[in-house]
Amino acid sequence: MSAVMIDVRDLVQRIGTQEILRGFSIPVIKGETLVLLGRSGGGKSVFLRHLIGLMKPVSGQILVDGEDITKYDERQLEAVRRKIGMVFQDGALFDSMSVFENVAFPLRERRERDETVIARKVHETLALVNMTGHDQKMPVNLSGGMRKRVALARAIVSPPAVILYDEPTAGLDPIVSDSINRLIRRMQRQLAVTSIVVTHDMVSCYQIADRVALLNAGRAYFYGTVEELKRSEDRVVRDFVDGRSDEAD
Numbered sequence: 431m432s433a434v435m436i437d438v439r440d441l442v443q444r445i446g447t448q449e450i451l452r453g454f455s456i457p458v459i460k461g462e463t464l465v466l467l468g469r470s471g472g473g474k475s476v477f478l479r480h481l482i483g484l485m486k487p488v489s490g491q492i493l494v495d496g497e498d499i500t501k502y503d504e505r506q507l508e509a510v511r512r513k514i515g516m517v518f519q520d521g522a523l524f525d526s527m528s529v530f531e532n533v534a535f536p537l538r539e540r541r542e543r544d545e546t547v548i549a550r551k552v553h554e555t556l557a558l559v560n561m562t563g564h565d566q567k568m569p570v571n572l573s574g575g576m577r578k579r580v581a582l583a584r585a586i587v588s589p590p591a592v593i594l595y596d597e598p599t600a601g602l603d604p605i606v607s608d609s610i611n612r613l614i615r616r617m618q619r620q621l622a623v624t625s626i627v628v629t630h631d632m633v634s635c636y637q638i639a640d641r642v643a644l645l646n647a648g649r650a651y652f653y654g655t656v657e658e659l660k661r662s663e664d665r666v667v668r669d670f671v672d673g674r675s676d677e678a679d
Contacts, residue, residue, distance in 0.1 A: 434493075435460040435592065435624040436481070441490035443476060450476050451487070452648030463618055463625040465635045467670060468645035474628040475519075477645070478594050481626070482514055483507040494592075512540070515585030515623075519597040521577035523569040523584075529556070530565040533583045540588060555587045556580075558620070559613060575606035582613065586621060593617065595627040599634050611637045632671060635659075644670060 436458035443451040450473040458464050468474050479485040480492060483499060491498045499510050523532050533552045542548055556562055559579040569577060578598055585593055598614065599607035611634050618625055629635060635642060635656070642659045644652040644667060652659065652667050659671065668674070 432462075433460040434458065435495065436626075437491075437493040437496075438477075439491040439493070441477070441480065441492065442488045443473070443480070443485065444488055445476075449648060451490075453490070454645065454649055455490075456643050456650050456653055458624060458626060459641065460624050461618075461622060462640035463614070463627060463638050465627045465629060465639035465642045466645060467629070467635065467642060469670075470630070472645050473648060474645055475596055478516070478596055478626070478628060481592075481594060482511055482516055512588065513591040515582075515590035515593045517578070517581045517585050517593065517595045517598060519600055521569070521581035523577060523580060525569050527569075528565065529561065529567050529569070529572070529580050532569070532580055533565075533587050536584060536588050551587055552583075555583045558586070558617075559583045573606075574602050575610060578602070578610055579613065582617070586617065586623075589621055590623060592624045592626070595625065595629075597629055598627065599629065599631050604633075607631065607634065608637075614638050632673075646670075 434457045438454060438456050441451045441454040454477065466474050476485065480487060483502065487500055492500050494510055494513070499507065502510065524535065530552055533555055534548050537548050537551060552565065556565060559582050561576065561579050561583060564576065572580065595614065599610050602610065614625065614627065615638055617623060627638060639656050641653065641655055643650050646666055652662065659667065662668065
């Protein structure tokens, strides 16, 4: 059997009176890319925040390498966060910092003081995401696709075991989206990372996923391979995959 990197068990989360996650359970296989699908506002980004300890569940477990992180304090979560790189939907770059300083930020935060080491790691990482020569640019001067690449560079400059992507192709044209999808696949191969990608984009899903989960009504309604998703005749699955609403004309 394949090793499970992240095991999510019966996760429950409420915001106010609204129950966002209602016993959400999925395994994430080590070295694979899991694509998480679901309607807007359905709890996908909320789920990602649990994986880096920004939210605590009402109940349930999240096992990372076999250890339940839901009970960890901030000091214990530091070690977990070193294993996980996060690429936020809008890139979340620091606008007052250059590309170089954005990518160097995690190294400095982890108390790397050798500027030669920092420069080497930043330039090597920018080369990985095809951003060589852009290190002195400010975020305001970058296109949407370039911002996503810099955000990915920042996430992997201290090589993680897991990369989380929140809508990595949102707002990008099809050609740039394709380049980001290829980059996600290449990072999986070159860094041997486990990836979780939240997206609504079925083209991206088919291009990058090893396995797919569909979050519906707070639970994992579907979990399986891309081929199993394509073959599914379940109405909820087909409506999402084919983009059909249930509203009358």
